[in-house]
Every structure is written in C-alpha cells, then in structure tokens.
Amino acid sequence: MDFYFCQAQPTDVLDLLKEAYGELVGTIGNQLKGHMVECNRRTATASLAYGEMLPCGVAKALHRLGVLPAPSRASLPTKSPEMGDQCTTGHEHLECSVSQGGPFLELGMGIGMVALQIFLQCPDVTHVIGIELSQSRFDIGRAALHRLVERHPENFQLRSAAVASFDQPADICESSLLDSVVLQDLRCCSKVSRTLEFRQGDFLEESVLSTEEIKSAAAVMMQLVQLDPFLYQQRLQHAHTGCRLLSLGDIRRTWCLNEPSLFHYLPAGANDLPQQLQEIDNDSNSFSNSNGQDLFSVSWNEKGVEFFVFVADSDRKATITKATAASAAHL
Numbered sequence: 385m386d387f388y389f390c391q392a393q394p395t396d397v398l399d400l401l402k403e404a405y406g407e408l409v410g411t412i413g414n415q416l417k418g419h420m421v422e423c424n425r426r427t428a429t430a431s432l433a434y435g436e437m438l439p440c441g442v443a444k445a446l447h448r449l450g451v452l453p454a455p456s457r458a459s460l461p462t463k464s465p466e467m468g469d470q471c472t473t474g475h476e477h478l479e480c481s482v483s484q485g486g487p488f489l490e491l492g493m494g495i496g497m498v499a500l501q502i503f504l505q506c507p508d509v510t511h512v513i514g515i516e517l518s519q520s521r522f523d524i525g526r527a528a529l530h531r532l533v534e535r536h537p538e539n540f541q542l543r544s545a546a547v548a549s550f551d552q553p554a555d556i557c558e559s560s561l562l563d564s565v566v567l568q569d570l571r572c573c574s575k576v577s578r579t580l581e582f583r584q585g586d587f588l589e590e591s592v593l594s595t596e597e598i599k600s601a602a603a604v605m606m607q608l609v610q611l612d613p614f615l616y617q618q619r620l621q622h623a624h625t626g627c628r629l630l631s632l633g634d635i636r637r638t639w640c641l642n643e644p645s646l647f648h649y650l651p652a653g654a655n656d657l658p659q660q661l662q663e664i665d666n667d668s669n670s671f672s673n674s675n676g677q678d679l680f681s682v683s684w685n686e687k688g689v690e691f692f693v694f695v696a697d698s699d700r701k702a703t704i705t706k707a708t709a710a711s712a713a714h715l
C-alpha cells in the first residue's frame with residue numbers, strides 16, 4: 385500500500401475525505417473498500433471492475449475539465465452553530481462567484497469519493513451527481529456522507545433526492561429513501577443551493593439519469609471499462625456545446641454510432657486555462673510518460689493511467705466518426 389498525494393491537492397479537502405471514508409483515501413492497491421461487490425441479477429451483465437482515481441488525479445481532471453478549483457474557498461469551518469442562518473464573514477464571495485452551470489456528472493462513481501472531492505474542492509460547481517450500479521458501493525458512499533454530516537452538522541446536511549423541498553428533517557426523508565441521497569452545502573447563503581447527489585442505478589437508463597440532465601451537464605467523468613459503446617455514446621450525444629468529457633476509454637477509437645460525435649479531442653495543454661493553473665497542471669499535479677500520454681494517478685497503477693478529454697461542439701466540423709474510429713483502431 386502506498387500513499388499518493390500531491391501539492392495541488394488542498395489538505396482541507398483531503399482531511400474531509402478522510403473523515404468521510406477513513407485513512408485509506410488516496411491508497412494504491414486492490415484491497416480497497418470498493419473492491420468488495422455484490423453480484424445479483426441487476427449487476428450480472430455489467431462490468432463491476434473497480435479502481436479509484438486518486439485525489440491528485442481528480443485535481444488534475446478538474447483542471448482538464450475547465451472546472452477551476454478554488455482551494456482557499458473550500459476550507460472549514462465556515463459557519464458556526466451560533467451564527468444561525470447568517471453567512472460567515474468573508475464567505476459572501478462564495479455566493480457571488482457561484483456559476484449557474486449545469487450538473488457535473490460522475491458516471492460509475494464507485495463509492496463516491498471522486499464525486500465528493502469535486503463537491504468539496506469546487507465551490508463554483510453547484511450540483512454534482514454521482515451514479516453507481518452496485519448497491520454495496522453506493523451504500524459505502526451514503527455511509528461516508530452520513531459521517532461527514534455527523535462531524536460537520538453546521539456545514540452539511542443530508543436530504544432525500546425524492547423530496548423536492550429541503551425543509552423536512554433528514555430522518556423522515558431517509559426512511560423513504562433507498563436509492564439516492566443528497567448532501568446539501570450549508571456554507572453558502574440561502575440564495576445558493578449546492579448539492580451533491582448519489583444515485584444507485586444504471587446511468588444508461590432514463591429513469592436514473594434523464595436526457596435533460598445530460599443536456600445541461602457542464603462536465604462528465606466516466607471511468608468505465610467494457611461498457612457497451614453504442615449505449616453510452618447515444619447518451620453522450622445529448623451533451624450541449626461546451627460540455628467536457630473525461631473518459632478512460634478513447635472515443636476516437638471506439639465511436640460506433642452512424643452519426644458523428646459531437647465531441648472533439650482536447651489534448652493536454654489546449655485547455656485555455658489561466659496561466660496560474662497551467663503552471664500547477666504542468667507541475668506536481670501532472671505526469672506523463674515518454675510517449676506523451678496524459679496520465680492520471682489511480683489506485684491500480686502507481687505509474688498512472690491515461691485518460692482522454694473531449695469537448696462537445698456541434699458547430700464545429702465533426703472530427704470523430706465511425707470511419708475515423710475504424711482507421712484509428714487499426715493504427
């Protein structure tokens with residue numbers, strides 16, 4: 385077992401992840417909590433292969449996806465119980481700077497650690513949705529959110545996704561809630577609602593992830609192996625221009641729909657990031673091998689693994705088609 389952190393990873397976010405998931409956060413190995421998985425009728429046909437993107441890899445992914453982490457704004461505590469509904473002095477900028485962007489989707493979230501990190505590290509992202517097929521992995525994620533709320537009730541609360549309003553006590557909501565849970569960030573003032581939602585189910589199904597949600601998504605992370613390309617590519621085609629995708633699979637090689645992909649490959653360095661973030665990106669937060677592959681730190685390979693970043697742009701001439709994928713696959 386080895387620990388694998390990096391400088392660009394704010395320690396306060398790491399501390400919160402450890403409070404939620406335990407000290408093994410950021411560990412390399414194949415005996416992690418998420419490796420244990422149930423087999424049943426629902427999961428029988430899916431690939432339940434497991435591995436985690438580590439906090440350092442997630443920090444890099446956030447840069448690649450154009451989501452700018454603001455570590456200094458993620459610190460706790462930010463609100464004390466005595467303050468009631470008042471914002472902490474100095475925290476008002478959180479409200480002012482929160483963008484109205486669509487949800488950040490973590491498809492195949494495992495135990496939800498990546499989704500929680502995104503939520504904690506990116507105050508400007510108002511809605512993160514993590515979806516996991518395996519009930520046991522989802523349960524670990526839900527338990528982690530409970531632990532976080534127990535430790536920081538002044539900063540977070542849990543609500544049922546099934547309940548539209550946030551005024552019911554958590555225990556009432558939880559009793560009718562088996563398959564989803566919502567963490568609400570109380571650190572913002574009342575005008576801003578920041579939520580992290582864990583859903584248990586198959587993200588290929590409309591009832592689990594709606595087309596409307598895909599249409600409005602600001603960014604998508606998908607770290608899946610052996611998923612039917614036809615099914616997920618059909619879903620991805622609903623993305624709007626500007627949506628970024630970070631994927632373990634390279635759709636330039638696997639595109640199988642007759643219609644061209646809306647997505648275009650975004651090589652490392654072509655991220656139009658502010659200079660300051662590019663420097664972080666090129667420093668300790670990034671590593672690549674001699675082939676120039678864009679590597680991210682993961683739990684199953686201490687050398688890192690290549691991920692691919694794409695941006696949707698329906699106005700641009702297609703660059704990924706079934707024909708280009710067939711040629712790329714033969715290279």
Ligand SMILES: C[S@@+](CC[C@H](N)C(=O)[O-])C[C@H]1O[C@@H](n2cnc3c(N)ncnc32)[C@H](O)[C@@H]1O
Pocket residue numbers: 430431432433434435436437490491492493494495496497498515516517518521585586587588607608609611
């Ligand atoms: C390689 S793990 C990645 C976990 C997480 N993204 C991380 O980095 O820690 C992929 C996860 O996707 C889940 N999965 C596979 N197919 C899925 C589907 N159709 N819908 C939802 N989850 C799925 C698997 O059960 C597995 O937990």
